[in-house]
Amino acid sequence: QKEVEQNSGPLSVPEGAIASLNCTxxxxxxxxxxxxxxxxxxxxxxxxxxxxxxxKEDGRFTAQLNKASxxxxxxxxxxxxxxxxxxxxxxxxxxxSYGKLTFGQGTILTVHP
Amino acid sequence: xxxxxQTPKYxxxxxxxxxxxxxxxxxxxxxxxxxxxxxxxxxxxxxxxNNKELIINETVPNRFSPKSPDKAHLxxxxxxxxxxxxxxxxxxxxxxxxxxxxxxxxxxxxxxTRLTVL
Numbered sequence: 001q002k003e004v005e006q007n008s009g010p011l012s013v014p015e016g017a018i019a020s021l022n023c024t025x026x027x028x029x030x031x032x033x034x035x036x037x038x039x040x041x042x043x044x045x046x047x048x049x050x051x052x053x054x055x056k057e058d059g060r061f062t063a064q065l066n067k068a069s070x071x072x073x074x075x076x077x078x079x080x081x082x083x084x085x086x087x088x089x090x091x092x093x094x095x096x097s098y099g100k101l102t103f104g105q106g107t108i109l110t111v112h113p
Numbered sequence: 114x115x116x117x118x119q120t121p122k123y124x125x126x127x128x129x130x131x132x133x134x135x136x137x138x139x140x141x142x143x144x145x146x147x148x149x150x151x152x153x154x155x156x157x158x159x160x161x162x163n164n165k166e167l168i169i170n171e172t173v174p175n176r177f178s179p180k181s182p183d184k185a186h187l188x189x190x191x192x193x194x195x196x197x198x199x200x201x202x203x204x205x206x207x208x209x210x211x212x213x214x215x216x217x218x219x220x221x222x223x224x225x226t227r228l229t230v231l
Contacts, residue, residue, distance in 0.1 A: 032217055034219070043222040043224050092218065103157070
């Protein structure tokens with residue numbers, strides 16, 4: 001079993017819709033969870049992080065964490081074509097304070113006009 | 114005002130050569146990383162340094178040798194390059210913090226170095 005798993009997609013949603021991206025992880029000791037966005041040919045950029053159960057909202061983005069189910073998701077409301085990118089879920093596996101992140105394989109999101 | 118910078122951006126070389134990639138961060142972070150992103154876009158950590166000390170060393174061939182002359186710089190030297198080393202190499206840096214939002218060690222990535230071994 002992979003430590004961090006995401007559906008590779010591609011996930012295609014119409015403009016204005018809600019895009020839902022999912023991620024599961026295997027290590028129950030994981031403490032912090034990150035969502036990065038990566039445009040083609042560019043470096044990953046942080047969208048948001050979450051460390052406690054529940055929802056965390058930032059603009060059009062909402063991260064949801066359920067540690068009991070070992071599940072973290074990212075919702076993008078009012079999706080725009082500019083949101084089309086690969087979304088990487090990253091988990092601080094083992095809960096170390098030195099930030100050893102394990103990444104999922106990424107979900108390709110396409111928002112079509 | 115570049116936060117994390119890498120040089121070179123592109124590197125094309127022959128099998129068997131030795132090459133280096135340099136990384137610098139001006140964020141004042143204590144920890145720096147090297148990641149490899151393969152053709153399938155899978156991003157995997159290779160090394161991590163905290164205050165010039167090696168703290169993460171994943172199962173990377175001995176041909177890869179990181180060096181951190183100070184906490185703002187982390188270089189990667191690769192000996193005897195192989196075809197399978199072709200990938201994009203990302204440098205990142207972070208600073209562990211505790212805040213109202215929770216503990217975090219958010220990593221900021223450099224622009225990447227695309228290495229092609231012929």
